[in-house]
Amino acid sequence: MTGAEQLRNEQADFVASVAGELTGFLTSRQGIMSGISPDIDPIMGSISNLVTGGKRLRALMCYWGWRGAGGDAGAAEVVTAGAALELFQAAALIHDDIIDRSDTRRGGPSVHRRFSQLHEAQGWALDSGRFGQAAAILAGDLCLSFSEEAFTDIGERAASGSRARLIFNLMRAEVMAGQYLDILEEVAGPVRDRAGAVSRAQSIIRFKSAKYSTEHPLALGGALAGATNDLLRGYSAFALPLGEAFQLRDDVLGVFGDPLTTGKPAGDDLREGKRTVLVALALDQASPAESAFIDSRLGSPELDDGDVQEIRRIIEDSGALQATEVLIGEYGNAAYEALEALQLDELPKTALRRLAEATVSRAS
Amino acid sequence: MTGAEQLRNEQADFVASVAGELTGFLTSRQGIMSGISPDIDPIMGSISNLVTGGKRLRALMCYWGWRGAGGDAGAAEVVTAGAALELFQAAALIHDDIIDRSDTRRGGPSVHRRFSQLHEAQGWALDSGRFGQAAAILAGDLCLSFSEEAFTDIGERAASGSRARLIFNLMRAEVMAGQYLDILEEVAGPVRDRAGAVSRAQSIIRFKSAKYSTEHPLALGGALAGATNDLLRGYSAFALPLGEAFQLRDDVLGVFGDPLTTGKPAGDDLREGKRTVLVALALDQASPAESAFIDSRLGSPELDDGDVQEIRRIIEDSGALQATEVLIGEYGNAAYEALEALQLDELPKTALRRLAEATVSRAS
Numbered sequence: 049m050t051g052a053e054q055l056r057n058e059q060a061d062f063v064a065s066v067a068g069e070l071t072g073f074l075t076s077r078q079g080i081m082s083g084i085s086p087d088i089d090p091i092m093g094s095i096s097n098l099v100t101g102g103k104r105l106r107a108l109m110c111y112w113g114w115r116g117a118g119g120d121a122g123a124a125e126v127v128t129a130g131a132a133l134e135l136f137q138a139a140a141l142i143h144d145d146i147i148d149r150s151d152t153r154r155g156g157p158s159v160h161r162r163f164s165q166l167h168e169a170q171g172w173a174l175d176s177g178r179f180g181q182a183a184a185i186l187a188g189d190l191c192l193s194f195s196e197e198a199f200t201d202i203g204e205r206a207a208s209g210s211r212a213r214l215i216f217n218l219m220r221a222e223v224m225a226g227q228y229l230d231i232l233e234e235v236a237g238p239v240r241d242r243a244g245a246v247s248r249a250q251s252i253i254r255f256k257s258a259k260y261s262t263e264h265p266l267a268l269g270g271a272l273a274g275a276t277n278d279l280l281r282g283y284s285a286f287a288l289p290l291g292e293a294f295q296l297r298d299d300v301l302g303v304f305g306d307p308l309t310t311g312k313p314a315g316d317d318l319r320e321g322k323r324t325v326l327v328a329l330a331l332d333q334a335s336p337a338e339s340a341f342i343d344s345r346l347g348s349p350e351l352d353d354g355d356v357q358e359i360r361r362i363i364e365d366s367g368a369l370q371a372t373e374v375l376i377g378e379y380g381n382a383a384y385e386a387l388e389a390l391q392l393d394e395l396p397k398t399a400l401r402r403l404a405e406a407t408v409s410r411a412s
Numbered sequence: 413m414t415g416a417e418q419l420r421n422e423q424a425d426f427v428a429s430v431a432g433e434l435t436g437f438l439t440s441r442q443g444i445m446s447g448i449s450p451d452i453d454p455i456m457g458s459i460s461n462l463v464t465g466g467k468r469l470r471a472l473m474c475y476w477g478w479r480g481a482g483g484d485a486g487a488a489e490v491v492t493a494g495a496a497l498e499l500f501q502a503a504a505l506i507h508d509d510i511i512d513r514s515d516t517r518r519g520g521p522s523v524h525r526r527f528s529q530l531h532e533a534q535g536w537a538l539d540s541g542r543f544g545q546a547a548a549i550l551a552g553d554l555c556l557s558f559s560e561e562a563f564t565d566i567g568e569r570a571a572s573g574s575r576a577r578l579i580f581n582l583m584r585a586e587v588m589a590g591q592y593l594d595i596l597e598e599v600a601g602p603v604r605d606r607a608g609a610v611s612r613a614q615s616i617i618r619f620k621s622a623k624y625s626t627e628h629p630l631a632l633g634g635a636l637a638g639a640t641n642d643l644l645r646g647y648s649a650f651a652l653p654l655g656e657a658f659q660l661r662d663d664v665l666g667v668f669g670d671p672l673t674t675g676k677p678a679g680d681d682l683r684e685g686k687r688t689v690l691v692a693l694a695l696d697q698a699s700p701a702e703s704a705f706i707d708s709r710l711g712s713p714e715l716d717d718g719d720v721q722e723i724r725r726i727i728e729d730s731g732a733l734q735a736t737e738v739l740i741g742e743y744g745n746a747a748y749e750a751l752e753a754l755q756l757d758e759l760p761k762t763a764l765r766r767l768a769e770a771t772v773s774r775a776s
Contacts, residue, residue: 077585084589084619091592143553147546172599174685174711182511182595185549186588189507189556193584196560200572207571208564220557221441224550225448228455231546235536255448321538347538 055399058121062111063104065122066130070099073131073198090166091187094159095194098138101154105294106133106265108403109287113269116396117279125272128202129212133265135195140223142188146181147231148320155311160184202272211271219264226256234321238343245328250292253325257298258291262407266400285386286400293379294407296372299324301410303360304369315356321347325375330359330368338362380408419763422485426475427468429486430494434463437495437562454530455551458523459558462502465518469658470497470629472767473651477633480760481643489636492566493576497629499559504587506552510545511595512684519675524548566636575635583628590620598685602707609692614656617689621662622655626771630764649750650764657743658771660736663688665774667724668733679720685711689739694723694732702726744772 049057074096081088107130114126144150145158152158157165164180172179199206199216206212229252237245266287267280275283301310302317303326317324327346331339342362345355363369383404390397413421438460445452471494478490508514509522516522521529528544536543563570563580570576593616601609630651631644639647665674666681667690681688691710695703706726709719727733747768754761 080582080585081589084586085593085615087596088589088592091589139553143549147549149542167599170600171603173602174599178513179595179599183592185507185511186592186595188553189503190585190588192553192556193560193581193588196557197581200564200577203572208567213564217557217561218444221444221554222448224554224557225445225452225455228452228547228550229449231543231550232451235531235538235543236534238537239535251449 051394051398055395055402058395059108059111059399061122062127062130063107065127066104066107066134067100069127069131069198070134073135073194074099077194090163091183091190094142094162094184094187095135095138095191097156098141098153098159098191099134102134102137104130104134105403105407106137106261107131108399109262109265110269110272112396112399112403113266113275113283114273115269116283116390116392116400117270117273117275119269119273125202125205126269128198129206129268129272132195132198132202132216133268135191135198136220139188139191139195140227142184142191144227146184146188147227150312150316150320152312158184159187163187205272212268215264215268215271219260219268222255222264223257223260226252226254226260230256230322233323234347237323242331245323245331246325249323249325249328253292253295254288257295258288260291261294262287262291279390282386282390286383286390286404289379289386290383290404290407293376293383296325296376296379297408297410299326300369300372300376303327303356303363314353315351315359318346318356318359319349319351326363326368326372329371330363330366333368333371334362334366338366376408380404383408415758415762419759419766422759423472423475423763425486426491426494427471429491430468430471430498431464433491433495433562434498437499437558438463441558454527455547455554458506458526458548458551459499459502459555461520462505462517462523462555463498466498466501468494468498469767469771470501470625471495472763473626473629474633474636476760476763476767477630477639477647478637479633480647480754480756480764481634481637481639483633483637489566489569490633492562493570493632493636496559496562496566496580497632499555499562500584503552503555503559504591506548506555508591510548510552511591514676514680514684516676522548523551527551569636576632579628579632579635583624583632586619586628587621587624590616590618590624594620594686597687598711601687606695609687609695610689613687613689613692617656617659618652621659622652624655625658626651626655643754646750646754650747650754650768653743653750654747654768654771657740657747660689660740660743661772661774663690664733664736664740667691667720667727678717679715679723682710682720682723683713683715690727690732690736693735694727694730697732697735698726698730702730740772744768747772 074092078092081092110129110133111126119126141153142159145153146160150158151161160180163183164176167176167179233248233252263284266283270280270283299317302322303315307314331342342359345351345359387397387400387404438456442456445456474493474497475490483490505517506523509517510524514522515525524544527547528540531540531543597612597616627648630647634644634647663681666686667679671678695706706723709715709723751761751764751768
């Protein structure tokens, strides 16, 4: 077996184990919930559906963080940690889609839309949109609790006061803080000083995404395996710029991505009013008239395809797209350099390099 | 010192300790959050504000469950458990108020209204209502995570697989399931069979309220102190009917309560479209025309004070109010009988009797 095959097999085994763990976990909870009332099945179904798909980026970062710190291949603790991260991500997506009024997720309806559709199909009373939103708030809360239950199931290594527990707690609090800064910038950005907009957008990226998607999951895996502080610092030096590149790529895809590949409508970020680094750079570098146009359309429910086209043109012509691509390259390079400096076995190092490549150059 | 004084002092000490624990906990998290950005202060402020008030019913049930099972007065574990329960309750209230579109909480604005008002006061862009809702979803998520952090802080006695942990997990899942059944009944109730409405409303009460507000907190305290299974069964026999009486009283106050005492607008439950036992009994016992009137107004945003008056009249004249008061009396008596049958020291038994009296006869 070549190194590349070994890596593929081991990674596939882990992903399958996480999927199995999630199925087992949700099946046991399904039993409890059905005992209360079969009416709750759609809530459980919406959670199962969401944890079935996805790239498993966070679980994989956790796994290779664990392996890099000397953890055994396929050990139970890291599988459970991966499942807890996936459940947390599902909870975050459910609430995120309500907040951003996103009707689609991975090409299908988002959870609040599923429940609105259920309401309509059943001919229920009152407002279907409100019902969908309320049901999705509760589905997200339940999923958040499940994520915690799974995390506790890790046992001793994730007990009160353990380093893994502290990382998990910090990860949750920081991503919620970052999401608040994100929605705050949508409404406060237009009246705040434009000079600070790019740095505010970078801070949002760091907390809502980079720390959450790559830095903390990698550190969590490392901490579970008893990584030294030195190794954890090295992990951060790699994962933080990688996460920043990851989110900048996400921002580019949110404006320029192909709906068939991303599973999201074209220009979705613009309709949601996201003031990303990409947008902040455009506002800074475009003509006053063009910036005013972006400001007037961003977050507008009436934003149409023509507006999306025009904003895309401004972002390209102002040089903001190119500047963002340069930033992605720089962050990516910083990540690769930090990775090469890490004292890791060949297998986890190669795995992390592959993950980094997929993250920076992805199209969905 | 008389027994009554001892009880008052011990209870006051515990409530003060929980308040101190909450302040310490939130102050430490405030430090982390301010480090990310002072912009997050209003989120932390909204959580602090919410855990400052309230009746501390759940924390007190937990405390006397602990004491009844032989736990020491004022021990750290039960104080931390009380703080975790209060944080969980605050998280539930934040999301509940979004779901129910409640603009007030304890006489002040609810969290989503606070953020809408902040938006308006600052002259921010886009929609203040949407911003308020999004911020409150995130504030509730953060508070839910905090509740878990606090619970884990209990340590060994609440570790993975412990009985206290299982109760805490079940409590969270059941209250979320109960809340979903509650919003489902609002929309599906009008098209479901009327004959089953009262029993559906009773099932909702059990899961969203009775188990959550009294049964599980009492059992949690007991489990932390190492209660026998017999004692836990006895606790349930007392706390479950008590919790049912508690919620039925809440339902009566939601329609007939004095806004000055409840801190909620008159007839708030009717505007929210809650299909409580009280309402289900009225729909069952009123004339077809009166039932049709209730059905047409329940949950309507246009419900006015005249409608509230008329629905109150129908609930009274149909005998539903009296029937609910009889139920409250019956559940209360069942709780008292079960309490007397418990093998408890005089102090916790008296304390639980007092809590039960306050719960069943309260006016707010």
